[in-house]
Amino acid sequence: MTDDDTPMTDGGTDAEARTDGGPPATVPPDDETPTWSERKEHSSGLAQLTYQYFERSRREDEDLRAESTYVERDVLGFPTWPHETLRNLAITSFFVGIMILVAALMPAHFGEPANPGSTPAIILPDWYLYWSFGLLKLNPLNPELAVLGGNIVMSNELLGIVAHGIIFGVIGLVPFLNKGSARRPVEQPFWAAVGVTGVILAFTLAALAIQNFFPISLDLLLTLTFMLPVLGGILTYAVLKTMREGYMYDLNRRYYMLRPPK
Amino acid sequence: MSLKKQDEMDHNAWLKNQDLTVIETAFLTTLIWLDKRLRIVDYLELLETMYYRANLQMPKSHTEQYDLDNKFWYWYPLYSLGSLSIVAYLVAAVTGALLGFYYAPSTAGAAAQGDPTAAYDSLVMIMKDVQFGYMLRSIHRWAAQFMVAAVFLHMLRVYFTGSYKEPREVNWILGIVLIGLTLLFGFSGYVLPWKQLSFWAAQIGVEMALATPLVGEWAAQLLFGGFTLGQATLVRMYILHVFVLPFVVTGLIALHVGIVWVQGIAEPH
Numbered sequence: 094m095t096d097d098d099t100p101m102t103d104g105g106t107d108a109e110a111r112t113d114g115g116p117p118a119t120v121p122p123d124d125e126t127p128t129w130s131e132r133k134e135h136s137s138g139l140a141q142l143t144y145q146y147f148e149r150s151r152r153e154d155e156d157l158r159a160e161s162t163y164v165e166r167d168v169l170g171f172p173t174w175p176h177e178t179l180r181n182l183a184i185t186s187f188f189v190g191i192m193i194l195v196a197a198l199m200p201a202h203f204g205e206p207a208n209p210g211s212t213p214a215i216i217l218p219d220w221y222l223y224w225s226f227g228l229l230k231l232n233p234l235n236p237e238l239a240v241l242g243g244n245i246v247m248s249n250e251l252l253g254i255v256a257h258g259i260i261f262g263v264i265g266l267v268p269f270l271n272k273g274s275a276r277r278p279v280e281q282p283f284w285a286a287v288g289v290t291g292v293i294l295a296f297t298l299a300a301l302a303i304q305n306f307f308p309i310s311l312d313l314l315l316t317l318t319f320m321l322p323v324l325g326g327i328l329t330y331a332v333l334k335t336m337r338e339g340y341m342y343d344l345n346r347r348y349y350m351l352r353p354p355k
Numbered sequence: 356m357s358l359k360k361q362d363e364m365d366h367n368a369w370l371k372n373q374d375l376t377v378i379e380t381a382f383l384t385t386l387i388w389l390d391k392r393l394r395i396v397d398y399l400e401l402l403e404t405m406y407y408r409a410n411l412q413m414p415k416s417h418t419e420q421y422d423l424d425n426k427f428w429y430w431y432p433l434y435s436l437g438s439l440s441i442v443a444y445l446v447a448a449v450t451g452a453l454l455g456f457y458y459a460p461s462t463a464g465a466a467a468q469g470d471p472t473a474a475y476d477s478l479v480m481i482m483k484d485v486q487f488g489y490m491l492r493s494i495h496r497w498a499a500q501f502m503v504a505a506v507f508l509h510m511l512r513v514y515f516t517g518s519y520k521e522p523r524e525v526n527w528i529l530g531i532v533l534i535g536l537t538l539l540f541g542f543s544g545y546v547l548p549w550k551q552l553s554f555w556a557a558q559i560g561v562e563m564a565l566a567t568p569l570v571g572e573w574a575a576q577l578l579f580g581g582f583t584l585g586q587a588t589l590v591r592m593y594i595l596h597v598f599v600l601p602f603v604v605t606g607l608i609a610l611h612v613g614i615v616w617v618q619g620i621a622e623p624h
Contacts, residue, residue: 261531
């Protein structure tokens with residue numbers, strides 16, 4: 094019984110008793126180890142669904158690639174060094190330089206120390222919050238939104254907050270409403286008009302926030318706040334619709350010169 | 356069998372056998388030292404594979420295929436607004452760290468209402484006594500203005516070139532979150548000098564928070580440390596401005612840019 098490989102009474106072999114570590118203890122794959130495809134088949138529920146979806150999407154990818162007429166080319170890119178790096182460095186230093194120059198020419202303003210006892214005549218945030226501040230000044234509109242017996246539905250402050258929610262919500266919904274491959278404003282006059290409306294609204298709301306500086310009545314200012322953006326939107330729509338034909342003709346010519354229709 | 360532990364791969368002996376320059380020896384020694392601990396060779400191989408996969412062949416991009424380079428370069432400044440906002444963010448971070456050496460977030464020291472507080476005094480000190488302090492504060496403030504402006508213009512560019520469309524909705528929403536956080540950054544920074552306008556801007560903030568249904572009072576407590584403004588408000592705005600927001604915004608910017616990297620730039624048509 095001196096052979097190392099002879100099984101001993103506990104099921105092991107004499108080889109396991111070696112003290113020098115012996116050969117590396119790798120486990121060779123045998124019939125009982127499931128292959129990857131077997132493992133996949135055994136899985137169930139969500140894991141199986143995930144696997145099935147990945148298989149489908151990979152197949153779809155391969156099919157699309159096979160039937161695509163996409164032109165491949167050897168890379169003729171702009172080299173990262175020095176071209177791209179130097180250009181980025183130039184842009185960055187120009188931008189930082191402009192910032193420092195502006196900071197030197199127009200140093201930051203500094204005011205009186207805080208006094209909880211006296212409210213200043215004009216309270217204003219930084220310019221980039223003017224639109225938000227304008228939304229808080231919509232209280233003249235509040236009675237018009239009332240439905241039940243002339244009681245206002247929400248407090249003036251709440252109206253401002255709801256307006257913020259609506260604006261952020263609408264912006265967030267845009268990619269779910271506007272789909273398709275159109276990219277240029279001429280290709281989608283409606284969405285360009287919506288964008289212009291939004292931009293003008295931001296400016297008119299800012300004007301509403303600093304209403305004290307405008308020598309016109311508040312009613313007129315409120316009307317203009319909402320009419321000007323709509324007017325701007327309609328104008329954009331009309332202009333883009335008019336431009337569209339010529340522009341699309343040009344664009345299509347360039348497309349079809351390179352890629353004639355089948 | 357020998358009891359002595361054997362080195363299967365005696366790299367040092369192999370190194371000695373080679374005829375190497377000092378630089379090569381140093382490089383290899385460092386590489387071997389690091390590799391024994393971190394297995395970097397595995398990762399190097401991965402990188403190498405990725406490099407060759409990415410660089411052998413690439414599909415022609417839309418701009419190349421339809422010869423739109425002229426259009427693209429003409430609009431290039433608008434396509435760099437995102438990175439310019441990051442540059443402004445970095446400038447604000449550096450100058451902000453320097454300002455943090457001198458700023459004290461405290462309302463102590465006011466004997467009567469309307470007297471300068473410690474926070475206000477530390478700003479006066481920065482502007483009058485610290486070498487280049489006024490310049491530092493101006494640069495910080497203008498970097499913030501530039502960042503907000505660049506972020507807004509970046510959003511407009513993305514909107515009007517339709518770059519938010521179908522596979523990129525997540526990044527558009529992430530961008531909205533980032534704009535909101537940038538504005539919060541600006542607002543919290545505006546409060547810190549504790550001057551009249553800071554105080555009353557914060558007052559409007561508290562009133563807005565309190566007007567929100569359900570979560571309003573809780574939000575006012577969390578952000579402003581109560582319903583009346585004081586020391587707690589200032590410290591909370593300070594921590595928000597120099598600790599919470601920098602981590603959150605930097606992380607989200609990294610994610611934002613990472614998603615652009617993965618999805619590719621939406622090229623102009």
